[in-house]
Amino acid sequence: MAQLRSFIRKLEAEGELRRIKQPVDLSYEIGAVCFSELRKGADKNQALLFERINGSFTPLVVNLLASPKRFLAALNLTSVRQWHSFWLEKTSRPLNPLLVKNAPCQEVIRDRATLEDFPIPLWNEKDGGHYLTMACVISKDPETGRRNCAIYRMMVHEDRRSAGILAPPYRHIAAHVAKSSARGEALPVAVAMGVSPALMIAAASDFPYGVDEISMAGALDGAPVEITPCKTVPLEVPAEAELVLEGSLTPGDQEEEGPFGEFTGYYSGERARRPVFRMTCVTHRSDPIAVGSYVGRPPQENALINALTTEAEIIRQCPLPGITDIHINPLGVLNAVVAIDRNHAVDAAQIGRRILATAAGRRIKNITLVDEDIDPRDHDQVSWALAYRTRPERDVEIVKGMIGVTVDPSLPREERLSGTNRTSKMIIDTTRKSPEWTAEQCLPKREVLERVEREWKKYS
Numbered sequence: 001m002a003q004l005r006s007f008i009r010k011l012e013a014e015g016e017l018r019r020i021k022q023p024v025d026l027s028y029e030i031g032a033v034c035f036s037e038l039r040k041g042a043d044k045n046q047a048l049l050f051e052r053i054n055g056s057f058t059p060l061v062v063n064l065l066a067s068p069k070r071f072l073a074a075l076n077l078t079s080v081r082q083w084h085s086f087w088l089e090k091t092s093r094p095l096n097p098l099l100v101k102n103a104p105c106q107e108v109i110r111d112r113a114t115l116e117d118f119p120i121p122l123w124n125e126k127d128g129g130h131y132l133t134m135a136c137v138i139s140k141d142p143e144t145g146r147r148n149c150a151i152y153r154m155m156v157h158e159d160r161r162s163a164g165i166l167a168p169p170y171r172h173i174a175a176h177v178a179k180s181s182a183r184g185e186a187l188p189v190a191v192a193m194g195v196s197p198a199l200m201i202a203a204a205s206d207f208p209y210g211v212d213e214i215s216m217a218g219a220l221d222g223a224p225v226e227i228t229p230c231k232t233v234p235l236e237v238p239a240e241a242e243l244v245l246e247g248s249l250t251p252g253d254q255e256e257e258g259p260f261g262e263f264t265g266y267y268s269g270e271r272a273r274r275p276v277f278r279m280t281c282v283t284h285r286s287d288p289i290a291v292g293s294y295v296g297r298p299p300q301e302n303a304l305i306n307a308l309t310t311e312a313e314i315i316r317q318c319p320l321p322g323i324t325d326i327h328i329n330p331l332g333v334l335n336a337v338v339a340i341d342r343n344h345a346v347d348a349a350q351i352g353r354r355i356l357a358t359a360a361g362r363r364i365k366n367i368t369l370v371d372e373d374i375d376p377r378d379h380d381q382v383s384w385a386l387a388y389r390t391r392p393e394r395d396v397e398i399v400k401g402m403i404g405v406t407v408d409p410s411l412p413r414e415e416r417l418s419g420t421n422r423t424s425k426m427i428i429d430t431t432r433k434s435p436e437w438t439a440e441q442c443l444p445k446r447e448v449l450e451r452v453e454r455e456w457k458k459y460s
């Protein structure tokens with residue numbers, strides 16, 4: 001299976017990764033370099049490997065999956081057209097992980113290590129602290145033992161042996177915390193950094209509660225993920241990880257966390273008391289590579305992973321025959337454009353509501369439904385449909401009291417801070433309604449148009 005190191009080699013060979021030998025500061029400089037690199041655009045930016053970081057012996061690789069090409073390469077795909085069918089096929093057969101001993105991630109075992117020993121940047125000017133942004137947080141449901149693995153931002157606290165987590169109530173670890181708190185127990189947690197790219201993708205995907213992302217990563221890679229027992233907590237972690245933090249979340253143990261420059265392009269998830277992960281042990285390879293991701297104004301990695309996995313997961317969680325395609329633009333991942341086949345007896349608005357009710361669709365705030373003749377990836381075509389096929393009083397539905405995304409800065413402040421995260425959502429149905437729709441699309445006479453296109457050289 002493609003591990004982090006082989007993926008780095010592959011990206012470097014393909015010119016998709018650049019080594020930065022210039023010494024850089026953890027505070028702001030790495031963030032600024034990442035920001036400038038990402039401004040080149042989704043197709044031109046490279047992943048960056050910072051080899052010399054002031055005050056750290058450990059190199060840091062960032063933005064590994066911040067371009068569609070690299071995201072697809074992580075799964076051995078070459079075209080985005082393969083993406084949805086690949087996802088549906090692979091995720092239908094999760095592969096259980098394989099338990100191994102003698103794991104590379106435990107070459108070094110340290111009881112007293114601090115988070116200062118590793119390169120964790122201060123990314124944006126007003127971030128509340130240094131943030132882990134690309135680490136997989138692993139925990140288990142205290143009742144069922146089902147595992148969850150997800151990426152949540154983690155702010156290093158002053159003691160350097162603990163970190164605050166932003167995981168709103170709709171997040172699966174929040175359910176684990178609630179259940180362990182009800183039992184008066186601490187929740188064991190492991191944080192794995194430098195896992196395989198397939199696991200990074202699975203961990204960032206909004207699967208329904210109870211799905212084991214490690215088994216899904218095995219399915220995506222076509223080989224089980226090797227896992228190994230932690231040293232101080234009853235959890236297993238990917239054996240090939242670069243670095244693992246072991247610890248727990250204790251009921252009621254909270255400290256101030258935030259703000260943080262989020263994928264929305266705003267400081268979101270403002271400073272508030274949030275659960276604290278306290279470390280019991282750190283294990284790592286003898287020469288670990290740290291992994292980070294610049295989170296901030298799109299285009300960036302988080303938004304791209306978000307967009308692609310949400311598209312595919314909505315199709316998986318909402319298997320209606322009427323849905324032919326979905327596009328989520330990484331620059332505004334709360335908006336989805338959904339193409340619908342009118343030959344199926346489906347009500348378009350009904351499809352919109354079904355999508356919003358899925359685990360993956362919770363993220364979406366605005367859905368634009370288009371007929372199958374409109375390419376949802378083509379903004380010009382979507383704009384054409386919006387302009388000439390809709391009548392707002394009939395075709396726009398506002399659904400109130402839905403759960404949104406906690407870092408959406410448009411949510412009322414009390415909703416964000418209380419964790420209820422309620423917002424309204426909008427479904428715009430641009431599909432042509434028969435029998436009322438009678439307009440005929442104008443085109444030149446067909447035979448003449450075909451002849452002109454065939455003989456185009458004559459005219460050019």
Ligand SMILES: Cc1cc2nc3c(=O)[nH]c(=O)nc-3n(C[C@H](O)[C@H](O)[C@H](O)COP(=O)(O)O)c2cc1C
Nearest residue numbers: 133150151152153166171172173204205206293302
């Ligand atoms: C780089 C990156 C950072 C992320 N940070 C957060 C975060 O701080 N909080 C959060 O709730 N989701 C965050 N996400 C999204 C979650 O990882 C993703 O939605 C995941 O499916 C949540 O898992 P869960 O549904 O098992 O809780 C991040 C994703 C990426 C790629």
